Amino acid sequence: MTPSPRPMFDLKKPMKYKNQAIAVTVLFILTFSFSSSYAQTKRTASAESSSSMPLFAIEDLRPGMKGVARTVFSGTEPQEFNLEVLGVLDGFTGPRQSTIIAKLNGPDVDKTGVFAGMSGSPVFIDNKLVGAIAYSFPFAKEAICGITPIKQMIDIFAQGNEKPKSNEARAFSFSATASTWKPSLPKQPIGSQSLIASLSAGSALAPLMGQQIQPIATPVVFSGIKQETLAQFSSQLTESGLLPVSGVGGAAAMTPLESYDTRTLTPGTSVTVQLARGDYSVAAAGTVTYRDGDKIYAFGHPFLSLGSADMPMTESSVVTVIANTFNSFKLAVPGKLVGSISQDRATGVFGQLGHAPKMIPVNLTLHTSRGQSEQFKYDIVNDEYLTPLLLSITVFNSIAARERSVGEATISIDGSIAVNGQDSIGIQRRFSSANAGMLAAAAVAAPAQALLSSGFDNVDIKGITLNVTSTEEKNAATLERISLDRTEVSRGENVEIQAYVRTDSGKQFVERIPVQIPADAPSGQLMIMVGDGATLQESSSARVFVPRELGQLVDAINKTRKNDRLYLRLLRPAPGVVIGSNELPNLPPSVVATLNNERTSGGYTPLSLSSVYEKELPPAEFVISGQQVISVTIK
Numbered sequence: 001m002t003p004s005p006r007p008m009f010d011l012k013k014p015m016k017y018k019n020q021a022i023a024v025t026v027l028f029i030l031t032f033s034f035s036s037s038y039a040q041t042k043r044t045a046s047a048e049s050s051s052s053m054p055l056f057a058i059e060d061l062r063p064g065m066k067g068v069a070r071t072v073f074s075g076t077e078p079q080e081f082n083l084e085v086l087g088v089l090d091g092f093t094g095p096r097q098s099t100i101i102a103k104l105n106g107p108d109v110d111k112t113g114v115f116a117g118m119s120g121s122p123v124f125i126d127n128k129l130v131g132a133i134a135y136s137f138p139f140a141k142e143a144i145c146g147i148t149p150i151k152q153m154i155d156i157f158a159q160g161n162e163k164p165k166s167n168e169a170r171a172f173s174f175s176a177t178a179s180t181w182k183p184s185l186p187k188q189p190i191g192s193q194s195l196i197a198s199l200s201a202g203s204a205l206a207p208l209m210g211q212q213i214q215p216i217a218t219p220v221v222f223s224g225i226k227q228e229t230l231a232q233f234s235s236q237l238t239e240s241g242l243l244p245v246s247g248v249g250g251a252a253a254m255t256p257l258e259s260y261d262t263r264t265l266t267p268g269t270s271v272t273v274q275l276a277r278g279d280y281s282v283a284a285a286g287t288v289t290y291r292d293g294d295k296i297y298a299f300g301h302p303f304l305s306l307g308s309a310d311m312p313m314t315e316s317s318v319v320t321v322i323a324n325t326f327n328s329f330k331l332a333v334p335g336k337l338v339g340s341i342s343q344d345r346a347t348g349v350f351g352q353l354g355h356a357p358k359m360i361p362v363n364l365t366l367h368t369s370r371g372q373s374e375q376f377k378y379d380i381v382n383d384e385y386l387t388p389l390l391l392s393i394t395v396f397n398s399i400a401a402r403e404r405s406v407g408e409a410t411i412s413i414d415g416s417i418a419v420n421g422q423d424s425i426g427i428q429r430r431f432s433s434a435n436a437g438m439l440a441a442a443a444v445a446a447p448a449q450a451l452l453s454s455g456f457d458n459v460d461i462k463g464i465t466l467n468v469t470s471t472e473e474k475n476a477a478t479l480e481r482i483s484l485d486r487t488e489v490s491r492g493e494n495v496e497i498q499a500y501v502r503t504d505s506g507k508q509f510v511e512r513i514p515v516q517i518p519a520d521a522p523s524g525q526l527m528i529m530v531g532d533g534a535t536l537q538e539s540s541s542a543r544v545f546v547p548r549e550l551g552q553l554v555d556a557i558n559k560t561r562k563n564d565r566l567y568l569r570l571l572r573p574a575p576g577v578v579i580g581s582n583e584l585p586n587l588p589p590s591v592v593a594t595l596n597n598e599r600t601s602g603g604y605t606p607l608s609l610s611s612v613y614e615k616e617l618p619p620a621e622f623v624i625s626g627q628q629v630i631s632v633t634i635k
Contacts, residue, residue, distance in 0.1 A: 053267075053290070056128035058098055058149045063087050067125035069133060070268030071118050071287050072318045072330075073108050078268030081106030083123060086144070092213075094346065099213075100131060100147035112323045113143045116217040117330025120287035120298040120348065122267040123147055129267070132289040132300030132348065136216050138327075146213055148300035148347050150290060157297070157343055157350040215301035219329040221245050222393075223281035228405060229397040232438070233389065245329060254278045254379055257356040258336045264353060265291055265315060265338065271298050272334045273341050273349065274312040275386060277359075278378030280394050285316060285332035289348065296339065296351040304385070306344040310358055311381050313339040313351040358382050360461050364395065367469040368402050369409075382461065384452040388445035391464070396441035399470060403437070408474035410623070411436040412564075413443060415466035419451065421458065422554045427466070430564030432476040432623040440468065447557050456550045477503045479566070479626030482530050488633045489526075492519040499530055499566070501624055511620060515568060518613055523634050526612070527571040531627030533561030533616075536569070562616075564623045570613040 065085040070078040086101045093099060102123070104114065114136040123130040132153065135146025222230055222244060234244050254277055265271055265288045275282040290297040296313065315335035322329055340357035343350040359379035366374045376398050380390040399411060410432040417425040429443040444466065451459050483498045499511040513530065529536075537560065547553040561567060 054128045055150055056125050056130040058088065058100070058130075058151065061085055061088060061100060061125075061130070065125055067102075067123055067130060069104065069121050069123045071121040071133075072268070072270045073112075073321050074318055076269065076315070076317045078266075079108065081109050083145075085125075089146070092146075097152055097347075098149060099135060100149065102145055102147055104133075104143035104145060108321070109143045112321050112328040113140070114145045114216060115321055115323075115328035115330060116219040117270075117285045117318075117321070117332065118145075118287060119216045119218060120271070120289045120300050122287075122289045129290060132287075132298075134216060134300030134348070135213050137213055145216075150297075153289065153297050153300065153347045154292075156345050156347045157295075217327060217329070218284050218286060218299070218303060219245050219332070220275075220282060220284045221332065223283075224279060225282075225393065225397050226400055229393060229400055232396065233393055245331065254377075255337055257354070258338060260294075260338045260353045265296050265313075267291060270316045270318050270330070270332050271296070271351075272314045272316040272332055273303060274314055274334055274337075274381075276378055276380045276390055276394065277312065277334070279376045280378045280397070281334065282390065282393075283314075283316070283332070283334045285318075285330055286349070294339075294353040296353065297348055298351070299348040301348060302346055303341075303344045303349050305346070306383065306385070309341055309344045309383065311341040311383070312337055312357045312359070313341050313353075360387060361463045362391070362394065362466070363463065364398055364466045364468065366398055366402055367467070369470050369472045372402075374398075374402055382452075384449070387452055387461075388449040391448055392441040392445040395444050395466065395468070396437050399437040399440065399468060403470045404472065405437065407472070408432070408434050409436045410471045410473060410475045411440045412469045413440050413466060414469075415444070415464065417447060417451070417464050418462040419550075419554060420460035420462050422551055423558065425451075425554060425557050428562055428564075430619065430623050432474050443563075450553070450557055454547070454550065454553055456553070458550055474504060475622045477501045477620075477622035477624050479530065479532070479624055479628055480508075482528070482628045482630050484528070484630055484632060486632070488635050489517050490635050491517055491521050493517050497528065497530065497568070497630075499628075501620075501622065503622060511566070511624075513566075513568060513617065515570075515615070517634065518570070521570070521612055521634055522572065525573060525631055526634050527573075527629055527631050529569040529571060529627065529629045530566055531569075532563060532625045533565060533567055534563040535625065535627045536567050537561045562619075565619040566617045566624055568613075568615045568617060569611060572610055572612055 063085055067083050067085070068080045069083055070080050072078050081104060083102045083104045086103055089099045089101060091097070100123075114133070118133055121133040123133060129150050131147045131149040133145050134148040137144055230244055267288055267290055269288050271286055271288050273284045273286070275284065277283075284303060286299045286303075288296060288298050289300060314337050316332040317335060319331040319333060322331060337356075339351050339353040340355045341349050341351040342355070360382050361379050362377070364376040366376070368374065376394075378394065380387055380394070399405075403409065410430065412430040413427055415427040417427065419425065425447050427444060427447065429440065431439040431443075433439065444464070448461070448464070451461065478501065480500045480502050482500070484495060486495070489495055494514060494516050497513040497515060499513055500508060501511055502508045515528075517526075547556065
């Protein structure tokens with residue numbers, strides 16, 4: 001009997017070979033995955049490691065050397081143009097610093113010249129990075145620029161990334177939250193500097209002679225802001241080297257921080273510093289000079305010379321470059337958030353990829369004179385100088401965009417500023433005048449500025465909520481006189497003061513104010529004062545003090561008298577003092593003598609009138625201003 005042939009595979013042991021095949025397959029997959037993971041890790045590490053871009057030493061520069069520069073004229077891709085080195089200015093812009101002077105040429109720069117937004121454009125000679133285009137000559141017929149050497153940009157940011165901590169508080173003025181706030185930005189430390197002597201000292205024509213070198217203006221695009229609003233604040237912006245541009249670009253969405261790779265913010269690409277985003281967008285455009293791992297160097301000159309900062313850094317695309325006889329400028333639209341600008345110093349700005357900035361959310365609801373409600377949501381930067389200015393601009397624009405900006409109006413604000421770890425700061429103000437919108441905006445900016453400029457480290461504004469109500473009628477009146485139907489009163493007695501008020505239209509009405517004489521009031525003369533909160537605040541002896549802690553400052557701001565209502569005060573002639581923000585009335589003569597001895601002076605403010613009682617009256621139909629005093633005798 002012939003045996004049957006043996007099959008190639010043993011059907012009785014199929015799992016053995018199947019398991020071997022699976023093992024080989026798994027081993028192959030693991031090997032491939034490890035190789036891919038290793039390659040990806042290597043690429044990531046390469047992107048985050050120090051850049052290998054060679055740097056050109058300024059000592060090796062010679063007049064006549066040719067090079068190229070990069071910047072974005074349209075879209076997101078940098079374009080190259082040529083340049084020729086003309087020389088080096090030693091000692092400009094400071095001791096042991098130099099500025100390279102070069103002439104640009106190419107089809108695009110021949111048309112635009114040195115334009116706003118070109119700041120930071122990297123310059124290369126022999127494939128080595130020389131520096132950043134940062135300065136220009138106004139009204140020059142040729143595209144001649146000043147270049148900040150790259151070593152100066154890197155050296156100034158080598159240390160000092162963190163803002164120095166301090167708990168030293170600054171003096172706080174009560175009138176700062178009661179009177180009109182005025183915007184203020186830090187001036188550029190480097191202004192226009194002449195290369196030759198002026199024709200005459202202090203000549204008004206000196207800035208127009210064309211013999212000046214100055215930082216290239218930084219175009220700031222305001223989206224959602226009316227041109228009339230921008231005109232109110234343009235002088236403060238231009239004095240700080242910023243070129244305000246309105247009406248171009250869309251609002252920047254409040255997006256979270258996104259990841260970055262080797263193509264993010266490479267030299268020559270456009271970078272945007274966002275000051276506000278959301279329903280309002282305020283963005284300053286410039287150019288990236290150098291990327292070292294996650295470190296970004298840009299601009300080549302100060303943005304606002306803020307020092308340590310915390311501002312959103314985003315990619316951006318360029319719509320176009322507007323060729324302008326006075327000053328050509330770049331129109332850029334912000335892109336995705338990739339990091340934050342942490343320093344703003346003499347030789348440029350420094351940012352870090354992957355770091356999310358701390359913004360202040362603002363939620364504003366406007367109730368119009370036509371019974372409609374509009375809501376605005378946006379974020380603004382957290383900065384001592386910029387936050388109050390941006391608040392003032394956006395609050396004013398929110399009113400002007402929906403209500404008339406010419407003519408008299410009455411605007412009421414009811415809102416709050418949430419401070420982490422502290423009581424919220426209440427904002428209740430009402431204005432009735434031709435410039436009510438501007439006054440209302442300043443009333444929001446003033447307490448924010450008081451907080452951020454206090455000097456305390458633990459100031460953390462979590463958010464600002466505002467309810468604004470607008471009408472197109474003026475409801476203002478003046479306190480003309482007050483009267484009382486007797487000249488003598490008793491302790492604990494209830495009396496009624498009549499306040500005669502006249503409106504701007506000439507109509508007179510009487511406001512009746514009930515008051516109870518304190519049961520412990522001393523006998524003798526008593527002065528009854530009735531006045532609006534702003535007037536009483538200005539005449540108060542407790543004007544300036546240095547808070548010991550943030551909670552004390554928050555409490556003092558909340559105690560600031562309101563401008564839209566009357567206050568009643570009872571005063572008597574008696575010695576007293578004001579120490580800090582506290583009024584100490586009716587002091588014994590021995591205490592006053594101790595404070596005012598020969599071995600010490602200062603630390604307190606003497607009072608000739610001591611407060612016995614103070615009452616805040618409910619707001620009336622009209623915004624009443626003025627102050628009147630009447631005297632009575634306590635039996």
